[in-house]
Amino acid sequence: xxxxxxxxxxxxxDGGYVKAVDDxxxxxxxxxxxxxxxxxxxxxxxxxxxxxRLLPSNASIMGGEVLYKGQDIVKMSGRKLRRIRWKEISxxxxxxxxxxxxxxxxxxxxxxxxxxxxxVSKEDAFQRARKLVEFVGIDKARAKDYPHEFSGGxxxxxxxxxxxxxxxxxxxxxxxxxxxxxxxxTQIQELVKDLQKxxxxxxxxxxxxxSVIAETCEKVAIMYGGQLVEYADVVSIFEKPLHPYTSGxxxxxxxxxxSRELPLSIPGSPPDLLHPPDGCRFAPRCSMADKExxxxxxxxxxSGNHYVACWKR
Amino acid sequence: MSGTLIPFRRSLSxxxxxxxxxKKGVLGLILVLFFFAIAALAAYVSPFDPRLIDPGxxxxxxxxxxxxxxxxxxxxxxxxxxxxxxxxxIVGMFATLISIIVGTAIGLFSGYYSKMLxxxxxxxxxxxxxxxxxxxxxxxxxxxxxxxxPIPILWxxxxxxxxxxxxxxxxxxxxxxxxxxxxxxxxxARAVGAGDFRIMAKHILPNVFPLxxxxxxxxxxGAVLAEVTLDFLGLGDVTTISWGMMLHFALSNSAVYRxxxxxxxxxxxxxILLVMGFTMIGYSIEEISNPxxxxxxx
Numbered sequence: 023x024x025x026x027x028x029x030x031x032x033x034x035x036d037g038g039y040v041k042a043v044d045d046x047x048x049x050x051x052x053x054x055x056x057x058x059x060x061x062x063x064x065x066x067x068x069x070x071x072x073x074x075r076l077l078p079s080n081a082s083i084m085g086g087e088v089l090y091k092g093q094d095i096v097k098m099s100g101r102k103l104r105r106i107r108w109k110e111i112s113x114x115x116x117x118x119x120x121x122x123x124x125x126x127x128x129x130x131x132x133x134x135x136x137x138x139x140x141x142v143s144k145e146d147a148f149q150r151a152r153k154l155v156e157f158v159g160i161d162k163a164r165a166k167d168y169p170h171e172f173s174g175g176x177x178x179x180x181x182x183x184x185x186x187x188x189x190x191x192x193x194x195x196x197x198x199x200x201x202x203x204x205x206x207x208t209q210i211q212e213l214v215k216d217l218q219k220x221x222x223x224x225x226x227x228x229x230x231x232x233s234v235i236a237e238t239c240e241k242v243a244i245m246y247g248g249q250l251v252e253y254a255d256v257v258s259i260f261e262k263p264l265h266p267y268t269s270g271x272x273x274x275x276x277x278x279x280x281s282r283e284l285p286l287s288i289p290g291s292p293p294d295l296l297h298p299p300d301g302c303r304f305a306p307r308c309s310m311a312d313k314e315x316x317x318x319x320x321x322x323x324x325s326g327n328h329y330v331a332c333w334k335r
Numbered sequence: 336m337s338g339t340l341i342p343f344r345r346s347l348s349x350x351x352x353x354x355x356x357x358k359k360g361v362l363g364l365i366l367v368l369f370f371f372a373i374a375a376l377a378a379y380v381s382p383f384d385p386r387l388i389d390p391g392x393x394x395x396x397x398x399x400x401x402x403x404x405x406x407x408x409x410x411x412x413x414x415x416x417x418x419x420x421x422x423x424x425i426v427g428m429f430a431t432l433i434s435i436i437v438g439t440a441i442g443l444f445s446g447y448y449s450k451m452l453x454x455x456x457x458x459x460x461x462x463x464x465x466x467x468x469x470x471x472x473x474x475x476x477x478x479x480x481x482x483x484x485p486i487p488i489l490w491x492x493x494x495x496x497x498x499x500x501x502x503x504x505x506x507x508x509x510x511x512x513x514x515x516x517x518x519x520x521x522x523x524a525r526a527v528g529a530g531d532f533r534i535m536a537k538h539i540l541p542n543v544f545p546l547x548x549x550x551x552x553x554x555x556x557g558a559v560l561a562e563v564t565l566d567f568l569g570l571g572d573v574t575t576i577s578w579g580m581m582l583h584f585a586l587s588n589s590a591v592y593r594x595x596x597x598x599x600x601x602x603x604x605x606x607i608l609l610v611m612g613f614t615m616i617g618y619s620i621e622e623i624s625n626p627x628x629x630x631x632x633x
Binding site: 074076104105107108112113115117120121122123124125126134135138139184 | 518519520522523524525526527528529533537538541542544
């Protein structure tokens with residue numbers, strides 16, 4: 023359903039381009055759930071926003087294609103794109119606190135995309151908004167309340183309800199559980215899983231929290247320094263991670279069955295994407311790196327749908 | 336977060352509960368309502384026809400018949416004061432309406448479009464902020480009057496006062512729009528498919544509206560003062576009865592030299608009280624919509 027080929031999205035900055043997404047490709051089937059993981063600043067959000075071309079004004083897609091049902095979104099006209107957004111692909115924005123207009127009622131905000139995309143009466147739109155509120159597990163009487171009257175988890179539910187307003191086929195969830203406490207996080211995860219099942223939605227979930235991906239996704243794409251380093255199904259990623267960065271990420275997570283040691287962190291810091299290192303971008307932090315790694319590693323297919331970009335595998 | 340963004344959703348009674356806690360605001364409201372009542376009931380409370388000339392009763396100091404005395408022509412000044420309230424309020428309200436609409440629109444556009452259009456409008460705002468508004472108003476009124484349009488002079492004054500008084504509002508709205516438009520819900524609205532106009536009208540305007548409102552009340556004060564000034568300088572319609580015109584005639588008939596304080600003090604005091612009333616209301620609303628300005632009460 024969604025095919026991303028060699029996507030490059032750069033930010034203009036003093037002294038050149040910040041290569042936030044550099045040559046990223048992935049594929050998503052109907053009803054599939056993809057998790058996009060990586061540490062802060064690795065280009066996850068930029069990659070996802072590029073899919074619907076919702077980029078800040080200083081960013082632009084420099085190359086590649088984003089094929090949605092065969093149509094290239096990168097080359098699409100603004101008008102056509104507007105029709106696809108929300109009707110076909112919608113987004114749950116990062117930080118639900120700020121993505122809601124403080125002076126408008128929840129129902130108005132959920133009804134807005136419906137009114138903009140479909141020829142329905144205001145009354146019908148509000149009716150649907152109320153249903154959506156109920157659908158994500160909030161008392162529908164509260165639809166007439168304002169955002170500041172909701173808790174963080176409820177606002178996140180509202181954002182999800184809004185994303186579902188025009189029954190899209192693909193929902194991009196940008197850090198839906200960040201800044202929520204563990205209980206609320208679990209509830210949101212359950213909600214996401216429930217939606218995937220009940221609506222046969224395709225989802226792209228962006229997070230730095232691998233546990234969320236383990237719970238809600240089938241496929242995982244690990245990003246590092248603007249590039250995809252590993253791509254596989256959830257089980258393979260966790261059972262036998264191939265890229266040293268992926269294993270580092272997994273090791274950085276405490277194992278509840280393991281010994282009570284502090285989790286290992288990956289030494290060093292992410293590369294400067296204004297001047298990324300030549301060759302493998304992870305090499306400066308990698309314990310396995312040697313001469314070979316000064317050249318860009320090719321994407322290797324290991325088995326079936328398991329790809330890795332590393333010289334050592 | 337910025338206090339001005341706190342929604343104005345409190346119902347009227349809730350708003351009143353906060354508002355009535357402000358002594359300044361209540362006093363201002365009483366003053367303004369008092370003048371509105373006088374203006375509305377002018378025909379009933381005025382003891383004489385304000386245009387009636389009694390040649391036998393000129394230059395009289397306040398007495399039991401003419402409470403505020405009489406002028407050189409023999410007009411009853413108390414009646415003139417009462418009718419004069421109408422002009423001040425009409426000009427104040429309508430000129431403010433023009434100022435606020437123009438100011439809000441230009442502020443919104445110049446803040447929202449940060450490129451060419453925004454820069455251009457910003458320069459226009461600067462221009463209107465910088466030029467001394469009094470000479471500008473005088474020139475504009477003079478031009479309109481010289482054109483001998485069939486428009487009544489009162490409306491010319493309303494228009495001129497309105498069109499010269501919007502720049503402060505525009506600047507304030509612009510600065511607020513600049514911060515509101517960077518908030519994420521604006522980006523979300525765009526993602527949902529809302530166009531520029533919808534975003535401005537439905538998402539940004541409601542967020543800056545408390546400012547528009549507080550500013551409007553403050554603008555009325557300025558407009559009242561501007562109208563008095565124009566009348567005082569003799570640019571108004573000499574046949575209307577207004578506080579400014581009373582002062583104008585007092586000046587041209589040497590009221591100060593003759594010691595006729597009763598011809599000067601009442602309009603002067605009334606102007607001060609009305610302007611003060613609007614200013615106090617405006618500041619109180621501003622305090623409510625921006626809690627950082629609000630004094631904490633135990």
